[in-house]
Amino acid sequence: MEKPEKLMVDGKRLDGRGPEELRPLKIQAGVLKRADGSAYIEMGNNKVLAAVYGPRELHPRHLQQPDTAVLRCKYNMAPFSVDDRKRPGPDRRSVEISKVIREAFEPVVFTKLYPRSGIDVFMEVLQADAGTRTAAINAAAVALADAGIPMRDLVSAVSVGKVEGTIVLDLIKEEDQYGTTDMPVAMLPRKKVITLLQMDGHLTQDEFERALALAMRGCEQIYEAQKAALKAKYATKPEEE
Amino acid sequence: MMLHVQNRELVIPGQLLAEGSYLLYGGVFKEGKCVYSSVVGLAEVRGQDIRVIPLQGCYIPKRGDFVIGVVVDTHSSGWILDLNSPYAGNLFVSGLLDRKVDLDREDISQYLKVGDAVAAEVVDVDERMRVMLEASGPGMGKVTGGKLVEIAPTKIPRVIGKKGSMSTMIQSTSGCRLRAGQNGRIMIWGDDTRMVRAVVEALLTIEREAHTSGLTDRVHQFLERIKSGGE
Numbered sequence: 466m467e468k469p470e471k472l473m474v475d476g477k478r479l480d481g482r483g484p485e486e487l488r489p490l491k492i493q494a495g496v497l498k499r500a501d502g503s504a505y506i507e508m509g510n511n512k513v514l515a516a517v518y519g520p521r522e523l524h525p526r527h528l529q530q531p532d533t534a535v536l537r538c539k540y541n542m543a544p545f546s547v548d549d550r551k552r553p554g555p556d557r558r559s560v561e562i563s564k565v566i567r568e569a570f571e572p573v574v575f576t577k578l579y580p581r582s583g584i585d586v587f588m589e590v591l592q593a594d595a596g597t598r599t600a601a602i603n604a605a606a607v608a609l610a611d612a613g614i615p616m617r618d619l620v621s622a623v624s625v626g627k628v629e630g631t632i633v634l635d636l637i638k639e640e641d642q643y644g645t646t647d648m649p650v651a652m653l654p655r656k657k658v659i660t661l662l663q664m665d666g667h668l669t670q671d672e673f674e675r676a677l678a679l680a681m682r683g684c685e686q687i688y689e690a691q692k693a694a695l696k697a698k699y700a701t702k703p704e705e706e
Numbered sequence: 707m708m709l710h711v712q713n714r715e716l717v718i719p720g721q722l723l724a725e726g727s728y729l730l731y732g733g734v735f736k737e738g739k740c741v742y743s744s745v746v747g748l749a750e751v752r753g754q755d756i757r758v759i760p761l762q763g764c765y766i767p768k769r770g771d772f773v774i775g776v777v778v779d780t781h782s783s784g785w786i787l788d789l790n791s792p793y794a795g796n797l798f799v800s801g802l803l804d805r806k807v808d809l810d811r812e813d814i815s816q817y818l819k820v821g822d823a824v825a826a827e828v829v830d831v832d833e834r835m836r837v838m839l840e841a842s843g844p845g846m847g848k849v850t851g852g853k854l855v856e857i858a859p860t861k862i863p864r865v866i867g868k869k870g871s872m873s874t875m876i877q878s879t880s881g882c883r884l885r886a887g888q889n890g891r892i893m894i895w896g897d898d899t900r901m902v903r904a905v906v907e908a909l910l911t912i913e914r915e916a917h918t919s920g921l922t923d924r925v926h927q928f929l930e931r932i933k934s935g936g937e
Binding site for chain 1: 760
């Protein structure tokens with residue numbers, strides 16, 4: 466991938482969006498038959514599939530907790546999801562992302578209701594274009610709700626960043642790579658509590674506050690799409706003949 | 707007291723249902739004065755009571771539930787039963803035979819084998835979710851003959867119907883006997899294999915369309931049609 470000459474022209478981005486616009490968003494709940502809950506999301510060119518299994522008996526047994534369920538998250542990128550083939554299997558990056566995603570969901574899921582059991586969340590990135598961890602979180606939240614797992618709230622996530630001096634929402638690959646800053650944010654849309662915040666690059670305090678406010682507005686839009694996806698699956702189907 | 711949803715409205719986790727002093731049942735939680743849903747389901751409000759009927763989810767054993775378990779392991783004084791749940795059930799010989807058993811004299815393997823289906827009642831669930839079962843009493847114990855159907859446990863109340871209306875209707879129309887365990891397993895006994903198959907089909911229909919209205923009538927028509935020789 467070559468560095469484009471300019472990432473922003475006349476306030477428009479490479480893909481024609483304004484700085485505070487999300488990429489096209491598509492979420493579908495309950496796409497996998499054999500999973501207890503599942504979801505598929507497309508955020509621009511990101512395509513992520515999430516599957517939830519459980520609560521179920523946890524193996525290996527020594528991981529069981531006598532008083533709560535154990536939440537296990539696995540983020541994985543398909544070898545064909547990026548331009549240069551990714552070596553399959555877990556690596557430093559995906560282990561870290563799995564961990565931060567788990568920590569983003571732990572305050573939300575009522576794990577105390579299911580002692581000694583395990584809840585498994587698998588997120589598979591089929592196509593990547595920056596912000597895959599946020600897309601994975603959005604899909605996993607819908608999949609958890611689809612599995613009927615009790616939760617305090619959904620989790621919505623989006624990335625913000627700074628590109629050529631402008632604070633922008635939902636970065637694409639070029640902006641992520643050649644921009645100044647990339648900051649993924651996940652939050653509980655109802656209470657506006659942040660459960661994940663990472664930053665690559667730097668922002669001044671003022672820029673950070675503006676970026677965070679922008680991320681919150683982005684999350685609200687994503688939350689609406691997540692809600693719509695769940696309601697679409699369970700809306701009363703027309704009576705069959 | 708303020709209500710933010712209609713009765714039987716579809717709600718999602720974290721959605722505000724009501725404010726004020728309500729009595730909470732399943733699928734809801736409280737923060738301060740506000741009551742929220744914790745699952746995807748249908749909100750149900752009856753006076754002071756508020757709950758959400760979940761549309762998805764696994765079976766969690768509860769005291770007093772009737773369940774159908776499958777033996778997965780035996781030990782010296784009883785059996786371990788799979789309950790279609792994250793938690794296995796424990797059944798002791800005395801809970802099956804309802805008498806004192808001298809384990810030195812009696813070989814308990816004659817009563818149940820791995821793979822047997824057992825109709826049982828949950829008598830206790832402790833805080834570590836260890837489940838105690840009892841299978842004495844009429845209609846309990848090892849299940850013989852019949853057909854075992856597994857559907858989503860959340861759909862079982864629909865199979866039983868209001869005051870048993872659905873299951874009574876299925877039994878009287880088809881001539882088959884029905885026993886629905888809370889864990890999503892249903893036993894069907896009948897002499898006419900065609901009708902047994904029709905009941906299986908009816909149960910799967912109920913699972914698919916549990917949230918639609920007029921379901922009892924449609925299932926009734928379907929069974930009548932099969933009974934009079936239709937396809």
